[in-house]
Amino acid sequence: MKTFGGNILFLDRSDINTDEIIPAKYLTEISRQALKPYLLEDLKLEGFDPASDLAGKQVIVTRDNFGCGSSREHAPWALEVNGINLVIASGFARIFRQNMFNCGMLAVELAPEQIEAIFSKFSPGPARAEADPRTGQLVISGNGKSLEFSFRLGEFDLALVQAGGWVEYADSRY
Amino acid sequence: MGQTIADKIFASHVVDRPAEGVFVLRLDAVFCHEITTPPAIVDLEARGKDRVFAPDRIKAVIDHVTPAKDSKTATQGKILRDWARRHGIKDFFDIGRNGVCHALFPEQGFVRPGYTIIMGDSHTCTHGAFGAFAAGVGTTDLEVGILKGVCAFRRPRTIRIEITGSLPAGVFAKDVILSVIGRIGVNGATDRVIEFGGPVVEAMGMEERMTLCNMAVEAGATSGICAPDMTTVKFLWPFISQQYGSPQEALEDYLRFAPDPDADYEQVIEHDVSNLSPQATYGYKPDQVKPVSELAGTPIDQVYLGSCTNGRLEDLQVAAGILAGKQIAPSVRMIVSPATPQIYAQALEQGLIATFIQAGACVTNPTCGACLGMSNGVLAEGEVCAATTNRNFNGRMGKGGMIHLVSPATAAASALAGHLANSELYQEGK
Ligand code: SF4
Numbered sequence: 001m002k003t004f005g006g007n008i009l010f011l012d013r014s015d016i017n018t019d020e021i022i023p024a025k026y027l028t029e030i031s032r033q034a035l036k037p038y039l040l041e042d043l044k045l046e047g048f049d050p051a052s053d054l055a056g057k058q059v060i061v062t063r064d065n066f067g068c069g070s071s072r073e074h075a076p077w078a079l080e081v082n083g084i085n086l087v088i089a090s091g092f093a094r095i096f097r098q099n100m101f102n103c104g105m106l107a108v109e110l111a112p113e114q115i116e117a118i119f120s121k122f123s124p125g126p127a128r129a130e131a132d133p134r135t136g137q138l139v140i141s142g143n144g145k146s147l148e149f150s151f152r153l154g155e156f157d158l159a160l161v162q163a164g165g166w167v168e169y170a171d172s173r174y
Numbered sequence: 175m176g177q178t179i180a181d182k183i184f185a186s187h188v189v190d191r192p193a194e195g196v197f198v199l200r201l202d203a204v205f206c207h208e209i210t211t212p213p214a215i216v217d218l219e220a221r222g223k224d225r226v227f228a229p230d231r232i233k234a235v236i237d238h239v240t241p242a243k244d245s246k247t248a249t250q251g252k253i254l255r256d257w258a259r260r261h262g263i264k265d266f267f268d269i270g271r272n273g274v275c276h277a278l279f280p281e282q283g284f285v286r287p288g289y290t291i292i293m294g295d296s297h298t299c300t301h302g303a304f305g306a307f308a309a310g311v312g313t314t315d316l317e318v319g320i321l322k323g324v325c326a327f328r329r330p331r332t333i334r335i336e337i338t339g340s341l342p343a344g345v346f347a348k349d350v351i352l353s354v355i356g357r358i359g360v361n362g363a364t365d366r367v368i369e370f371g372g373p374v375v376e377a378m379g380m381e382e383r384m385t386l387c388n389m390a391v392e393a394g395a396t397s398g399i400c401a402p403d404m405t406t407v408k409f410l411w412p413f414i415s416q417q418y419g420s421p422q423e424a425l426e427d428y429l430r431f432a433p434d435p436d437a438d439y440e441q442v443i444e445h446d447v448s449n450l451s452p453q454a455t456y457g458y459k460p461d462q463v464k465p466v467s468e469l470a471g472t473p474i475d476q477v478y479l480g481s482c483t484n485g486r487l488e489d490l491q492v493a494a495g496i497l498a499g500k501q502i503a504p505s506v507r508m509i510v511s512p513a514t515p516q517i518y519a520q521a522l523e524q525g526l527i528a529t530f531i532q533a534g535a536c537v538t539n540p541t542c543g544a545c546l547g548m549s550n551g552v553l554a555e556g557e558v559c560a561a562t563t564n565r566n567f568n569g570r571m572g573k574g575g576m577i578h579l580v581s582p583a584t585a586a587a588s589a590l591a592g593h594l595a596n597s598e599l600y601q602e603g604k
Contacts, residue, residue, distance in 0.1 A: 027209050027238075028250060068364075173192075174322045
């Protein structure tokens with residue numbers, strides 16, 4: 001199984017929606033790679049500049065209800081083609097979360113206090129996160145400090161990550 | 175404890191339980207449009223799995239950008255069209271016969287009580303108005319739906335929203351759902367099903383119930399659901415009269431999916447609408463809701479009447495009733511997109527289209543249009559639109575634009591006024 005981790009991009013806001021992650025006007029693209037320059041283009045967050053802030057980041061840490069709104073799988077794809085395959089939040093919108101696992105990406109849910117602890121200790125970075133879906137261990141480090149958390153993936157989510165996604169899993173079973 | 179509507183539909187469709195709390199359901203229908211389906215088709219081809227589980231259970235439409243606006247959208251349409259032909263998908267709706275998916279498919283009789291439906295579109299929850307479990311999914315889930323006719327869900331807990339009292343004149347289903355979302359928040363029903371019930375819902379027609387269920391996802395819900403009743407049966411009767419001896423017989427069959435009196439709800443919320451006034455959103459989240467009266471005077475540049483939320487015949491009738499014999503404000507441009515060709519034809523017959531044109535509005539073909547700023551009706555930076563749509567996200571109708579979500583009555587009244595305004599249909603204190 002692949003590993004999940006890297007440098008953290010902190011997005012200190014709840015309810016970041018799919019239109020902010022990838023605006024609808026880019027949904028005419030058939031190839032995933034074509035979405036790359038537009039990730040988080042419309043994000044409403046004081047001081048955020050996608051051009052400089054996204055560079056070299058592999059992980060997003062954010063607040064609640066990340067990915068709400070549209071069902072577009074273009075949202076996780078836009079993350080993936082930018083090298084981001086791990087999002088840590090206190091909550092996800094249902095479709096977005098499912099899309100992440102269906103694509104073999106990792107969505108880690110922590111309690112709001114734990115997210116708060118990460119923000120207060122490490123934001124705005126530089127900081128790193130490493131997550132192991134098998135052991136459920138997450139380590140955040142930076143500034144000479146580190147914090148460890150454990151998270152639980154559903155049996156089914158883990159099976160999807162292991163099978164390489166839902167298409168292969170379903171086609172071999174149903 | 176008894177079962178909710180969703181519990182009953184889950185129990186009757188489960189084909190596997192691969193893990194605790196996860197249900198793989200058999201699907202009665204898979205709906206497709208030209209934005210999210212082409213990537214699924216291309217991926218299935220790449221995997222050497224270009225198959226469909228049942229051509230007659232797949233319904234497809236080109237609705238988001240139609241007519242195609244450029245080569246890219248033309249290609250999206252072509253991929254869907256070629257695929258539908260290749261697999262003998264008869265219910266494929268191309269230009270001239272196409273309309274907004276969540277208005278078109280119910281109009282065609284494709285939704286029945288107790289059905290399980292998925293689509294690569296978050297507002298698929300609209301179809302819950304018929305007592306179905308209908309959920310928006312991403313491209314990968316859609317792919318598996320197309321290929322195998324199944325989809326996995328965690329068992330959703332149900333929140334029952336009991337809508338009580340009676341709706342004042344000039345206040346509509348759209349105002350009700352905006353007030354509900356304003357109350358519970360954009361995250362208030364995440365991973366939950368919202369069951370809408372109570373006397374106000376029972377008195378609503380199917381169009382109003384669709385407006386209600388359409389926006390369930392704006393509170394995070396997997397699906398909105400209304401219990402099937404005689405109103406549902408009457409709407410469906412042209413499509414089911416061969417199957418049942420009488421409407422009564424159909425109703426008895428559908429009542430298998432009515433919630434038990436002691437159903438196991440996670441939460442029951444009573445929502446009294448007796449004193450509700452017309453509502454509008456004011457920010458970039460659908461739960462930022464205020465009475466229109468508090469926002470009255472807010473200048474607008476554009477009014478959009480259409481979409482899967484409020485582009486149906488009744489919506490056009492209400493708006494035309496307000497616009498009849500009047501002119502929209504010179505500072506405002508108004509765009510009307512009837513949601514389906516049938517609605518368009520009825521609106522023509524009833525003189526509504528003439529009313530819109532005489533009032534100075536532009537009437538487009540049936541399409542999602544301005545709703546998601548992908549084709550027409552895009553706002554310029556700093557412009558404001560009063561829209562009957564369902565989503566006011568930052569940038570949705572064009573970068574730097576602002577959307578106020580409102581009912582068709584408020585949209586029409588605001589078009590006349592040139593700023594947000596209550597319609598004359600609503601009289602405070604009456
Ligand atoms: S009208 Fe708007 S919300 Fe409805 S399906 Fe079309 S784009 Fe989506």
